[in-house]
Amino acid sequence: MLGFIENLGSYTLYNLRQTGRMGVFFANCLASIAMPPFQILAVVKQIHFIGARSVTVVLVTGLFTGMVLGLQGYHTLSRFHSEELLGSAVALSLIRELGPVLTALMVIGRAGSAICAEIGIMRNSEQIDALKCMAIDPYKYLMAPKVVAALVSVPLLTALFDVVGIFGGYLVGVILLGVSKGAYFQGMYDSVAWADIWMGLVKSVVFGLLMVGIAAAKGYYLHLERNGAFGAEGVSRVTTDAVVASAVAVLVWDYLISAVMM
Amino acid sequence: MTYTQDNVAIEMIGVEKNFCGQKVLNGIQLSITEGKTTVITGASGQGKSVILKHMLGLIHPDRGNVRVFGQDINLIGKKQRQNLRGSFGVLFQSVALFDSMTVYDNVALPLRERSRLGEAAIRANVEEKLALMDLHDVNHKYPTQLSGGMKKRVGLARALMLDPRVVFFDEPTTGLDVHRSNEIYRLFHHTQKELGYTAVIVSHDVPRIFKLADYVALLADGKIQGCLSPNEFQRAENPHIKAFVETTMGPIYMSEQEEHSVHASI
Numbered sequence: 001m002l003g004f005i006e007n008l009g010s011y012t013l014y015n016l017r018q019t020g021r022m023g024v025f026f027a028n029c030l031a032s033i034a035m036p037p038f039q040i041l042a043v044v045k046q047i048h049f050i051g052a053r054s055v056t057v058v059l060v061t062g063l064f065t066g067m068v069l070g071l072q073g074y075h076t077l078s079r080f081h082s083e084e085l086l087g088s089a090v091a092l093s094l095i096r097e098l099g100p101v102l103t104a105l106m107v108i109g110r111a112g113s114a115i116c117a118e119i120g121i122m123r124n125s126e127q128i129d130a131l132k133c134m135a136i137d138p139y140k141y142l143m144a145p146k147v148v149a150a151l152v153s154v155p156l157l158t159a160l161f162d163v164v165g166i167f168g169g170y171l172v173g174v175i176l177l178g179v180s181k182g183a184y185f186q187g188m189y190d191s192v193a194w195a196d197i198w199m200g201l202v203k204s205v206v207f208g209l210l211m212v213g214i215a216a217a218k219g220y221y222l223h224l225e226r227n228g229a230f231g232a233e234g235v236s237r238v239t240t241d242a243v244v245a246s247a248v249a250v251l252v253w254d255y256l257i258s259a260v261m262m
Numbered sequence: 263m264t265y266t267q268d269n270v271a272i273e274m275i276g277v278e279k280n281f282c283g284q285k286v287l288n289g290i291q292l293s294i295t296e297g298k299t300t301v302i303t304g305a306s307g308q309g310k311s312v313i314l315k316h317m318l319g320l321i322h323p324d325r326g327n328v329r330v331f332g333q334d335i336n337l338i339g340k341k342q343r344q345n346l347r348g349s350f351g352v353l354f355q356s357v358a359l360f361d362s363m364t365v366y367d368n369v370a371l372p373l374r375e376r377s378r379l380g381e382a383a384i385r386a387n388v389e390e391k392l393a394l395m396d397l398h399d400v401n402h403k404y405p406t407q408l409s410g411g412m413k414k415r416v417g418l419a420r421a422l423m424l425d426p427r428v429v430f431f432d433e434p435t436t437g438l439d440v441h442r443s444n445e446i447y448r449l450f451h452h453t454q455k456e457l458g459y460t461a462v463i464v465s466h467d468v469p470r471i472f473k474l475a476d477y478v479a480l481l482a483d484g485k486i487q488g489c490l491s492p493n494e495f496q497r498a499e500n501p502h503i504k505a506f507v508e509t510t511m512g513p514i515y516m517s518e519q520e521e522h523s524v525h526a527s528i
Binding site for chain 2: 034088122125127129130131134135136137141
């Protein structure tokens with residue numbers, strides 16, 4: 001019994017410390033963005049990695065998400081003879097919820113895991129210590145370009161996801177199932193407000209920050225993991241943890257932002 | 263115990279450090295004299311590298327102070343600490359080269375990030391340092407394409423890029439054969455004479471490393487048992503030093519051929 005309480009206490013303390021470290025890490029990352037010199041080339045390179053190289057996966061998932069929304073939406077709405085509302089149903093679902101969330105999950109799987117593994121390997125092989133010893137701030141040199149790239153890329157990818165998703169819904173709803181083209185787009189035009197687009201944008205910015213922050217922090221603090229994280233096995237374990245933690249954080253923050261902004 | 267107090271570059275005062283409840287450093291008192299070579303030695307797992315990381319400000323002590331050029335590295339601001347580290351060069355045990363960068367980019371990195379020099383001046387500096395390390399035609403290679411000895415030389419070239427006042431060597435010859443080790447020692451000896459930096463070497467390559475040292479410090483039982491000149495070290499009465507000398511420098515410690523090889527290379 002005493003052992004259980006001891007373990008619980010140690011686990012709680014560890015998690016409190018981790019949360020504190022994450023907070024400090026986020027603060028340092030954000031502060032490093034604001035301070036010159038600005039690494040334009042490094043940011044462009046990271047936008048290519050996080051953004052451009054995620055385009056294909058976002059296009060494919062966006063298209064099929066829109067298509068399945070069109071299919072499910074049509075069959076649900078047809079029960080109430082409201083097929084003409086398909087356009088607004090697809091657009092609102094994508095812009096307010098599915099676009100930001102699914103884009104973030106795709107970017108976490110593709111880029112978040114890679115960021116965590118990269119930083120983790122650098123930590124394990126003393127490369128981060130080497131940067132500090134060369135008087136190079138790891139936050140400025142490593143993290144700031146990634147954070148800026150995520151802030152630029154994730155909202156753009158989300159917009160792409162929304163557009164392709166709406167096209168997917170059009171393909172199934174209008175081309176395959178015969179909903180009126182005019183009704184599809186007019187319904188969308190009538191129902192989507194700037195507030196919906198704003199909500200989607202806020203979510204994508206927050207999710208981008210969460211993704212890069214959690215992934216990079218997990219790698220950066222690899223050496224402080226509770227049961228030790230050594231070698232390739234340690235990096236792989238921490239990377240898995242980072243992906244799970246980022247995905248959970250995205251869903252939790254999705255609810256919180258929706259609750260505040262609706 | 264001889265502590266040289268004049269021109270102290272780094273001073274550790276009563277430094278204590280625990281890891282997972284185990285006391286690794288238990289009141290370290292050590293002074294590193296400016297312009298000299300101090301070797302920190304001791305058995306494996308005693309915490310030699312931990313001492314080095316304290317000096318670099320990478321680890322914070324649980325108790326005690328680490329003063330570098332008169333400033334406590336753990337109490338100064340981030341900016342001041344960065345400026346202080348600008349006067350350091352470090353050759354890590356794992357070398358810590360950036361795998362995704364070429365040799366040229368690795369060596370150029372400190373100047374690109376810490377100076378306002380143009381690319382032409384940086385190139386000239388990199389070429390000079392690589393030539394000093396007897397490295398030719400490696401600019402476009404990646405660290406994984408180099409041998410262990412070449413990696414160490416690239417690491418040393420990078421460590422010297424900012425013309426440091428203090429260079430730290432963490433087990434500089436680990437994993438190298440006698441010939442390559444001697445090559446590293448020769449380069450160290452040559453660059454230290456030429457650039458006049460303070461050197462702190464963590465090594466258990468005893469007694470070979472004694473030939474390069476001005477002072478030898480033994481870490482045992484979490485304390486520095488003595489920081490003495492190599493000659494004094496070999497005659498010291500401290501039981502830890504005596505035992506260490508007997509174990510590492512007994513009658514079979516070095517073949518004539520090895521001895522000759524070291525002398526010839528330095």
